[in-house]
Amino acid sequence: MHSTLSLAPASPLAPRLSDLALLLVAVVWGTSYGVAKGALVFYPVLGFLAVRFLLTFALLLPALLRAPAPERRDALAAGLPLGALMLGIFLCETFGLALTQASNAAFLISLCVVFTPFAEWWLLRQRPGRAMFAFAAVSLLGAALLSGGFSGQWGWGDALMLAAAVLRAITVCQTTRLARRRNAPVLALTAVQAGVIGLGSLLLALALPGTLPPLPSLSDGSAFWLACVYLVLGCTVFAFVVQNWALRHSPPTRVGLLMGSEPAFGALFAVFWLGEQLSPTAWLGGALIVGAALWTMARRSPSPA
Template sequence: MPSSATAAPPAPPLSLRLSDAALLLVALLWGTSYGVAKGALVYYPVLGFLAVRFGLTFALLLPALLRASAPQRRAALRSGLPLGLLLASIFACETFGLAHTQASNAALLISLCVVFTPPAEWVLLARRPSAAVWACTGVSLLGAALLSGGVPGAWSVGDALILAAAMLRAVQVCCTSRLAQRTPAPALALTAVQAGVIAVAAAALAWALPGTLPPLPGHSAFWWATLYLVLGCTVFAFVVQNWALRHSPPTRVGLLMGSEPAWGAMFAVLWLGESLSVQGWMGAGLIVAAAFWTLRQRPAG
């Protein structure tokens, strides 16, 4: 056998492989979250739902925050307070948007975070994206226009809010990466602070707006949906993302979750009986294709 054969590239480190696998599972869970959350919103308004969801999350994670050392708690507060406010804005846009559009639309439009992350990384972390990434961004925006029925001016309020959430998500990924790599706070403690900030912000806004915080619903469907979102889509997902951003660059984290819209659209069609037009499926295809093409173009970090 000739000895000049090209050597196989070295395998990625175990921490990176574990990070990739965990993030793909998060993508699946987050994909289903749109349909589940839309079902919960039938029983309770947006701000009250967010206060309940993240209040329960904070209660579950409070022991981890209390067990942390004093320096770790201070670090969790320094990073968690600004990140929590950013996440509160993201979830407000996402959830209000979800109340005014299809769950399948929400899952697909939020995936634009994948292509918004490289430009955000350039602005916030001084890492310039390639020309191919800019091209993919244009393709994704075209897909979003097709998915939402045409030109941006014709988009629904819900679609526009989901698009805003996707932009904020890109900023959040970069900010979390920068802060998580500089802070000694454990992932659970950091997630606890973030959840507490979201819960307080949602409850405060709900109390400030009369009629937006009725008595808690007694429907079991609401509580089962909330439990699924708290345990799977919030506690597990936030902890994994905070941990993964210590081992992977922000763009890789964003891109590895590019399967989220496919899971979300599939779940919305099967669970909620939603449907997309031919034009909508074309737009969805462009968004997903651009996400995975961007993954191939970007270095692994």
């Protein structure tokens, strides 16, 4: 029996499990920036993205091939456009981080939390409850305190991070929209998305001369390959599957807010694993982000009118 993206009746516990799973994804994704940064020491951005997502595609390909023909067609129909959106997200995020200050990047990507209610309203014609706008505002304030706000300078990196935040909000809503029309198994859908991202990154790398050097060896580049394994299994397979499943049980704004706790967990990882320091103001910002996520877990969003 396949786990699908159809909106089948769910158990009363499903929303709570969805919230907890999304918070765990936020924890895992919070660690991904430091891990990916270490991997990029060994290999350039496009090549790294190609390796990460083509490995993911190879791992999940059996699930796609085993799916019944109608479900496989649904996975392709939904996964191709969603994969294209996610390719844009990863390209904007990765290159944006290389071109802007970390504080600006953290603040801008967290704007996804604010953009999602408006994307939901625009794309799905569903106005979120007033409380969700308040939760989003608290989360955004926390992200600003955590990152230190803007430095007053605006560049290409800032624009790319802003674009990534917009694409994140749109992708959450588009996944929900397609879930209502398609009966795609979650693993098969994730395989298609990963294939689009991996192949797109590879084609871009091949099109740009000098951007695809030989892969690091297992002996000299063990840190690169360990990072790839962690990102593939934890930050890609686990995170993509959980997010696709959770969107069956939670409205897009709620999902966006819970995922918006990612900067706080990234800061904790930086402190305890990378040895970075945080100011009291940054700690307050992280507490507000996590508090907003826990607050939204304590109550369900009202159904759209």
